[in-house]
Amino acid sequence: MSLGTLPNALVVIAVVVVVLARRLSWSELENSDADVWRGPLVLMGVGVYQLYDRHTVLGAVDVVLLVVGAVLALVAGVGSGRVAQVQRRAGKVFFRLGMPGLGIMVAYLVVRLGLAGLGHLLGASVAGGGGGALMVSMGANLLTQSLIIQSKASQMAEEYTNQ
Template sequence: MSLGTVPNALVVIAIVIAVLVRRLSWTELENSDADVWRGPVIVIGIGIYQLYDRHLGLGGAEITLLVVGAVVALVAGVATGRVAQVERRAGKVFYRLGIPGLGIMVAYLVVRLGLAGVGHLLGASVTTGGALMVSIGANLLTQSLVIQSKATHTVEEYTPQ
């Protein structure tokens, strides 16, 4: 591991810990679109900047690993969002991932880090750092959108017509 990857690793670890702590406990879901996409889009933007800044020419193995990483992130995000628990309390909507969501998140991170390891073995350095941040951001954005959709349906179920 080079000195340049240490800050990336620390940022990714901090993001994952913060998200897990927040999403494992019951949290009020603000009904604002900005709350859904703001954090994940910032993470994706940082990752894209790092990818663009360091890797202008991509080979076949790198592109394949990036696509596989993106697909894994999106599938895990949808699955995690679908198992998230959403409740309405006193007119407000709350959510949490719960144990099934935690299991999916951990499995996703293990697979994603495994892809980074495969990329390292193949000499495709693009699969770490920025790509990892883009992948985690896409996962969180997908989760947030699915949870927001569930919350909207929960509110509609309880709204008198």
């Protein structure tokens, strides 16, 4: 691990800790739009910038690992979004991941870090240890999770108005 990679790793770890802490506690959906949308998009933007900033040509291994990471992020995002808890309280919608969602997120992060390690061992220039690929993947995961949670909240609101 180089000195340039250490700050990236610390940023990713800090983001993961903050996001998990927020998503494990009940949050009002209307007031958390900034967290739901902007956070993942900013994370993805920083990751794309870091990938682009390296001016490295992508090899076949990089492309395969980036695609596998993206698919993994989307599958884990859908899974954790589906098991997220959504409640209506006093006319407002609240959500949290709960323990099943935490389990999916932890499993995703372990597999994703393993994928980064595999990329490093295979000599991948971009996907093998740079924080950019991990940030893009994490942002895609959180964005997908958010879309599923908002869909569940919309269905709950529709059911509530039809009663």
